[in-house]
Structure formats: C-alpha cells, structure tokens
Amino acid sequence: MIFKLYPDNVDPRRLKQAIDILQKGGVIVYPTDAVYCIGCDLLNHKAVERVARIKGVKVEKANFSLICRDLSNLAAYTKPLNSSVFRLMKQVLPGPFTFILPASNEVPRLFQSSKKTIGIRVPDNEITRALVEALGNPLISTSVHDDDDVVEYITDPELIHERYGDQVDLVIDGGYGLTEPTTIIDCTGETPEIIRQGLGIA
Numbered sequence: 001m002i003f004k005l006y007p008d009n010v011d012p013r014r015l016k017q018a019i020d021i022l023q024k025g026g027v028i029v030y031p032t033d034a035v036y037c038i039g040c041d042l043l044n045h046k047a048v049e050r051v052a053r054i055k056g057v058k059v060e061k062a063n064f065s066l067i068c069r070d071l072s073n074l075a076a077y078t079k080p081l082n083s084s085v086f087r088l089m090k091q092v093l094p095g096p097f098t099f100i101l102p103a104s105n106e107v108p109r110l111f112q113s114s115k116k117t118i119g120i121r122v123p124d125n126e127i128t129r130a131l132v133e134a135l136g137n138p139l140i141s142t143s144v145h146d147d148d149d150v151v152e153y154i155t156d157p158e159l160i161h162e163r164y165g166d167q168v169d170l171v172i173d174g175g176y177g178l179t180e181p182t183t184i185i186d187c188t189g190e191t192p193e194i195i196r197q198g199l200g201i202a
Helices: 012-023 045-055 083-092 106-111 126-135 157-164
Strands: 002-004 028-030 037-039 065-067 097-102 117-121 139-143 170-173 183-186 193-196
Touching (some): 002 012, 002 157, 045 106, 065 126, 083 097, 126 139
Parallel strands (some): 065 117, 097 183
Antiparallel strands (some): 065 139, 097 117, 183 193
C-alpha cells in the first residue's frame, strides 16, 4: 500500500491507518528530514526482526536508530547525559542529526543483544513526528538505500514502493526525499565527534 501525507497538514484518517499498521506489527517506509527510512514500532520485536531481514542483517547486529518526537523520553533508552551533550542536542534538534549515545539497560533487552550504544533521531518532519506521537513510543529507523553505484538513496516514493512494496506493509509518500543522510555525532567519548558529515551542520 502507498498513500500521500502532507507535512504541513497531516491527514488524521491516514495517520490512524498508518498507526493501525504499526500496532499490528507492520513495517512501513516513511519520510524524514533527510532520506526515506524503513521502520516499525520499537516495542514489537517480530516487526524489528522483519526490518532486520529486509536489510539483510541479524537483529542483534543491526545499527538501527530510534526516531523520537522530542527529547522528553531519552532516559528510557540512554544513560544519563552530561549537560554539554544535552545542550548540543537541544540546540540542533529537531534536525537532520543522529546522536550516538550510551544505551540504557533497556536497549539490550529490546534488541535481544549486548548493544552498548543507541542512535537517537528527532527529525524536523511533521509526518515522522506525528507518527511517533500517535504511536506513543519511538520508531525504528534505517535508511532506504538504492543498489545504484552512483545514487546511494532512493528519493522517489513511487520507486521505493516498486522496490519494497512486497516487503513492507505501507509506503508513506511525503514527497521526494533528499539524497544526503543525517550528520552522525558520536557522544560516547569525552567530547562529541562528527563521524559522518551529512545534512546537519553542528
């Protein structure tokens, strides 16, 4: 299934459809403020395993990020942050950044792994944030890649549907995606370090 949502006016009926799919263990493709992502409800382990299979990795080895509505529930998934890291996150989020943070004790249980870190995203995209708010907990996030040697990411939702339509339950068409991913900032050391320069300028 594919349908349109508009970030400046998210249709509540369509949003409810998407949430129903997620709550039943569905996997969706959705827009962000960077590239399109594949995801599911973080709390549905079978759905998380499906996303891992689509990406061709074992769930315990997968480096999925969590899409959050804001920074209010970070404590559930990360260890206490020092004030400079929290200030930096407040300064640049919502925006096209992925913050690698020390994981709380809850994260290994959720992923059935020994994960010590977790990626956190708060996208500047009302579709994504409306999904997370309506769902009530974070979405799993992993980028939609292209097999093309030149173009790394698929930006056209129709092409994404052609490629992944038989593997996912829904593609949300939020317009053309971007070709550049997020900036990744590793905050697990003494000072934050940019390990991938993408769209975000910190």
